[in-house]
Amino acid sequence: MALRAILLAFLVCLHGLPIRAQDRAAVEHQFRGWLEQTIWPTARGKGVSRATFDSAFDGVSLDWDLPDLVPPGQKASTQRQQRQSEFGSPGKYFSRGGLVAATEQGRRMARIHAAALTRAEKATGVPGRIVLGIWGRESNYGRAAIPHNAFRVLGTKGFMSTRAPYFTEELIALLQIAEAGHAPESAMKSSWAGALGQPQFMPTNFLKHAADGDGDGHADIWRSEADTIASIARYLAAHGWQAGRDWGFEVRVPESISCTLEGPDQGRRIADWADRGITRVSGRPFPAHEMKGAGFLLMPAGRHGPAFIVTPNFYVLKDYNMSDLYALFVGHVGDRVQYGVGDFAAPWGAVGGLYRSDVAQMQRALERMGHDVGGADGLPGFRTRRSIGRWQEATGQLATCFPEAAMKRALR
Structure with missing residues (x-):
């Protein structure tokens, strides 16, 4: 003893x-x-x-x-303690119950606050459905306990x-x-x-972006739904939201297109992606007005889940919260609220279950090989995902672009 x-x-x-x-x-x-x-x-x-x-x-x-x-x-x-937390499948972020609840309540809020949403969109160019997606995620439309x-x-x-x-x-x-x-x-x-408050602004963002949406002379993000709506829209506009453009589209990515092409630094015209064989899962063509605009490949679970072509507006959503899954959730809920779309067409694969320390170990191994993983933080962001894919391709494997348990022995 x-x-x-x-x-x-x-x-x-x-x-x-x-x-x-x-x-x-x-x-x-x-x-x-x-x-x-x-x-x-x-x-x-x-x-x-x-x-x-x-x-x-x-x-x-x-x-x-x-x-x-x-x-x-x-x-x-x-070695921060949260590095030992389990990293779950990205699909857990899109639980059926969470999506249904956010959508149903979002539709109700769209009816109740239609005038405020219209005013905010007219003033900023930010669609009401996007504001609703953020509002729902941040505070359950003002109902969450803070x-x-x-x-x-x-x-x-x-x-x-x-x-x-x-x-x-x-x-x-x-x-x-x-x-x-x-x-x-x-x-x-x-x-x-x-x-x-309801939009979950940090105080400096309140001072910069809080807006008076109901005309009473105050910007009250705690008790006023109209002010909350106006403030979220103003924030997104200030961070570069492009009026008239969507946030993104779920797509099918042919095997001939490598998942290592993912990322906001590898964009090309949406028309170019279409020419390479990427198609929308809906079967409809990309909107004509989007074809000349920049698009970016997003594969948040690598080859193990849905894929997307996103626009610069997706990265504006990430300015609100730096998570790919957050921005994807917001855009998807907004589409469900306004357009009645269902779940993503592609299923989320059975990946995850690793500890963040496992992912960090892989990241450090990839860094030693010269890959830019965006930091060994235990989170598989786009730089980590595509670095895994590049390592897989360099070693004669089929690129899946996502950390898996079987990789732990090789990447250590």
């Missing part, structure tokens, strides 16, 4: 003390000092009053349960997270929002990452 205790003590020293073993009272004291010495002078320079500042942090303590915290005196771990004290979340992350400068900037913006009186104090709730 003594030897075991010595080994345990050694490992603790090697990897850093866990958060719960810290002298929390001392760290809390440092937090209060940081608020006074760093946050208050910056906030005051942005026009925040002392009364607003004191009210915001009255009774606020650090939230030790948030992820990616680095208490004072510790170093950030090079439980956290935003000042506590952003205060904690600004003081001791792996992205402290980013969250400090968001905390200052949150204080500016409070100073301007955009929402009552009781509404200042956020996600665990500090996102606010």
